[in-house]
Amino acid sequence: MTVELLRNAVRPYAWGSRTTIPELLGRPVPAPHPEAELWMGAHPGDPSHVVSEDGTERSLLDLVESDPVGQLGEDCASRWGGRLPFLLKILAVEEPLSMQAHPSAEQAAEGWAREEAAGIPRDAPNRNYPDPTAKPELVCALTEFHALAGFRDPHRTVRLLRAIDTPGLTRYTELLAAQPDSNGLRALFTTLITMPQPTLDQLLPEVLDACVRHVKEHGEFDTECRTVLELGEAHPHDAGVLAALLLNRLTLHAGEALYLPAGNLHLYLHGTAVEILANSDNILRGGLTPKHVDVPELLRVVDFACGDMPVLRGERGDVDDRVAVYRTDAPEFELARLEWADDDNGEVRLGASGPQILLCTEGELLLCSEDGTKIELRRGESVWLPARDPDVRIRPILSGPARVFRATAGTCA
Template identity: 80%
Template sequence: MELLRNAVRPYAWGSRTTIPELLGRPVPAPHPEAELWMGAHPGDPSRVVGADGVERSLLDLVTADPVGQLGDRCARRWGDRLPFLLKILAAEEPLSMQAHPSAEQAAEGYAREEAAGIPRDAPNRNYPDPTAKPELVCALTEFHALAGFRDPDRTVKLLRAVETPGLTKYTELLAGQPDPDGMRALFTTWITLPQPALDELLPEVLEACVRHVKDRGEFDLECRTVLELGETHPRDAGVLAALLLNRLTLHAGEAIYLPAGNLHLYLHGTAVEILANSDNILRCGLTPKHVDVPELLRVVNFACGDMPVLRGHAEGRMAVYRTDAPEFELSRAEWAAGERDELTLSCAGPQILLCTAGELLVCAEDGRELVLRRGESMWLAAADPAVRVCPAGGEPACLFRATPGVSERASERFNAAARRTPLTSVSEEGV
């Protein structure tokens, strides 16, 4: 039961106020601060603060004693790796459009690139490690995203609402086959358009979106998003691809789960994100980074429909965001002003506790106590005793809890080679 000192990632799309304010530092920060990492990723592992004030790398602790830190079950499955990474994500501007591979795709792609001799930190490397990268994002503030392909009939209606001479043939392509295969055909056509054709079509579409917004049309929010992306990426096929995805607005406590193949783009807002401890990203566009279209098309899942919004399954005071990811599970507990009831958490496996509001008193069965303040997090090793958590003051309080996943349906993500492979690269967006 020890406090963590966590790394801040200064990506250009980050906020200069959100993370500094959360951590009680001067606002605004000199540079954008995009992500606060909590975990044992080699790119920026957390530091564990002992009772003596000495700080040690969580990565080193896990590597030296995987059974004591992770527990027997977790260590058998994941070797000496903490399988998840917890983050605070503060997006002031849109990230890149991207998807992540399945375990099988990652293992095959990694082996292929290793055999080709591509350095793991090379700009054109797609698979710096052989592992899957599912993720879940839970809003702390209003959080905006594009995720998953919209129902094709609904997308046809949108495209007809912004109809232009150049767009008609593409609209009819999807209208003639309103299913995942039709969506694949349209998406593939757009992201492989020659640049001259794209330079002709995209301004038409943006002008049509302007007219739709002025007329306060049915797809106002979708068109505003396309215009925002088109302003910052005026010659990028990803702007067209944005027309095909579900436009989501999450409120505090709402979450979306992004399994392998889900094409997505975070637009704006603050959230808690939990993800598998992997660097594998296949980008679609809206970034100066490497875009490998053939590999992207191998990974993307073209299933269509509404994107499920998770609100957590109530288990006592905890709301558990259930997924099929074996790498992680995220839970949330909230206390209203004046509430003081305790929450008991066992330590059968590794845990990270994060306080995002108020102050929390954490008491261990061996008598140790620790106050977790807003923006602070702590590490609970599998060998630690159970703890009790309750608000330390009279104000509202909120706790997030990260653990390995417990789904029996999820397939094994790692093989022996994966367990031996160090994670070394860090992407533009972080992990």
């Protein structure tokens, strides 16, 4: 068995936490600076390193590139051009991220070709499409996790806007009330996100004052108004604050997940989560960030379908109810959660199904292969299982509780 522990990169973005990732990894708390993401995979920007028993390390990216069939399996290597198609992360969100969406495969390929022809350097800060691939993602809560995602049912949004009505807001509310469907949402979102700055500077304080009154009155949309106030405090002149009024406000509990396909407009607010996504950097931002914003390009890719966002809880397997799989239509990835309750030390067999990354978030576990090789996996640690490995069995070293997340390539056609 060539399964090996991974040493993973930490990304120090300003919106991150100074405690979550250091605590998970057993490092001193608090960290000197915010730590936002822990990356596990073969992303060219920050690949993991496999650590051999003798302490030597090798980039997982180099390992995959030197032996794509052995590491990924023939089918995966052929389909994804010798690339590991997914990236696994821990997200530690202390402050809201940008409002963003990701392109479909067709949109990404077209955008990449367009920017290549225009001669925009791939590492330029104004580059929207540094690669020609889609970027679907799934986020699974480890703690209570707060997000905005997808457009709320327009009839309910009209109720929200009327609950915080101001003289300046009425005309926009009635725009949606006259056409409470996806086309109406497109028209209103476009109007808000492209609003001239003088108009925005007059309207936004009105709306924030109305949200304050609604919160004081314990109104129906208390949570939505508190979120808008939080965003308005951080970004007092940003049209994204108004656009956020149109999105579903969600609270995920541990083990619950959101799947964000191409075009889904979303914004992570607070909490800790495991995220799995296609191995791509294509992000279209619409605001609430000092990073590059390209509203016209965002409008090209946003999906204005509306309604409640499905919350995934994982489908239990027929063979072993310790395993819950988060089913999506993403061909690049699949995420599963393996859990052992108190006093449970039973084994779970991980079939040879292409490349795998295992991440332990609770307890201590033992991995055993058919040849008798064993490796221990503790909280915060992750391992790489290449496709050529035989079946691996995993169980708690003593007994539960224990939890492992398993990332694999997708099974969709």
